[in-house]
Amino acid sequence: MYQYNARDHQLVRERVQQFRGQTERYLAGKLSDEQFLPLRLQNGLYVQRLAPMLRIAIPYGLLSSRQLRKLADITRRYDKGYAHFTTRQNLQLNWPQLECVPDILAELAEVEMHAVQTSGNCIRNVTSDQFAGVATDEVEDPRPWCELLRQWSTLHPEFAFLPRKFKIAVNGSQADRAAFLFHDVGVELVRNSAGETRCNIYAGGGLGRTPVIAELVRRELEPQHLLTYLDALLRVYNSHGNRANKYKARIKILVKAWGVERFATAVEDEWQFAKGGENTLTSASIEAMKAHFTLPDYRQPNADAEQQLQQQAASELAFARWLERNSHSHKQPGYRAVTLSLKPTGVAPGDVTDRQLEAIAQLADDYSFGEVRATHNQNVVLADVRIEQLYALWQAAKAAGFATPTVGTLTDMICCPGGDFCSLANAKSIPVAESLQRRFDDIDYLYDLGDLELNISGCMNACGHHHVGQIGILGVDKKGEEWYQIQIGGSAGKDAALAKVLGPAFSRDQVADTVANLLSVYTDNRIDGESFLETYRRIGLDPFKERVYAQAS
């Protein structure tokens, strides 16, 4: 993974110094609430329902075991001994003291981490595919491009006061595991007909109140121009995005209002003056960045490794299940990627304790070259596990509580912190997740349902990605009471689709029954191994609607 050089270290240290000064001035009354707001947000600090919340950046999800141990230590000393992996591959602390945040940032800087631009109306943490560099369907490793974007966007002087937040995702595989069509900018790495790397640039996607699928603004951009092109694109947005109404301020509204052609033309026009400028990448700078992401020291598998694995799976059903759901194919013969599930029943999805962070660090050191990836599904991936070690890893993961064999199934849900923590939420989401995990605890039934994304958000800001769940649940407020709107048919992949609302909202205790009804419509109607999504696309919304409301009335 990327290693800081002297400049990177200097920059994060100076950032800590700057924020320490700002915090002191704020506490001394020399900086108003209004002025401190963007400064603290651009250092990841929110004021939440019960306490401040600090969001720490995990650039494109990559973490080393050393960083994990530091995070564990910080949660223990500055918080209540647990942290939360977010849906944008970041990590949140729920209980830091405002006065201590500069110290926390200083400690993070020691291990090449920071909270720069994890909130605020600026360019946020760049996200990507959790299987970057190891996926069998990969066209181009997105990580060097993500790091180039991270550096370019970090303290970008022109874009610290945008109309609204700005999220960039990079995908380099045939499948889309980065949801790039639901970002302000999605960068899709492709090959042109001559086999050279090119960037398709999509803009104007997003969830939130107004979910929109991004549109293509530039096909096959030569990658050396990636940063100057994005400078031009952001400049157009910064100059023309809506600043009068914060709910209409995202770039998606501008792209919709102008139409994608006019927007693309404006960017192209601006880019003619930025193109070839100092932010142009050279082949040397690209190669130097790629050198940070070389292959680890892979070993040849033993001749009988695969056979032995099959025997282990055949003799122990629980291991076979885990292997099927929680391990993933790998570019390198003899290796698999493994998802450590953070979705055991009864724990808020994505929550980990200090000890668990240390356990993950140990598993990374023992089984995966000391590195992990945070996923937007709020799990953690060990990307490079030898197949000879899978059985031992399974036992170790089980002991640490990470082996819930449900990855990709209904109960591996995405869920925001909701009304238990977040001051924006209209309703709680964690208890809904738990009620569903308790209701659908029959592993054979879950496997029979197959891949099924269920996403829960506690408000329309959609941190829980409910618009793109095959089943999406949205917490709403009706006259001071918490209700849940249910929608179906969303997809975050390249077949991107927004879910459609079934109808009137449900009370919390009706949610599990309603989901059960939706699933029964699917299992009654599916043909030839269709997924939930495929059945929905074939039969439409009505049969689901009918059963759900017939039962409810």
Add this chain to the structure above:
Amino acid sequence: MPKLVEQQQLCDNRWQVLDDQQPIPPSHYLLPLARWLAAREIAADGAPFGVIIDGDQPLEELAPTLAELPLIAIHFAKFADGRGFSTARLLRGRYGYRGELRACGDIFRDQLFFLQRCGFDSFELPDEADQSWLQSLHDFTVSYQAAAR
């Protein structure tokens, strides 16, 4: 008295912003854009003056006159409105403006570093600004991006 940062030094701000009618003083005044466009012969007398524009002002009309202008002040209506940052980059980059670029209006200390990186070289500050504000011009000694100039 309002302050000005010029060449990284804090001094009193003796510049006057004129409206469309006020008589033109001998020097140190800022003209609204329309007045400038209507009376460009002002530039001929060589006294220090400038034009003041809003952060969201389109630059097409101003562009042909840039070579005659020793100073452009960009006014920030609200500090959170970052359009002025892009306007500065446009002036410095796309339009190749070489004269003085001043940030004025609702700006505060913690924005000075970024403003400077975007090509501003002087800053109008509120009355309470003191020497400590100047430190913020040096918040960072390293940067990832190219500066405006």
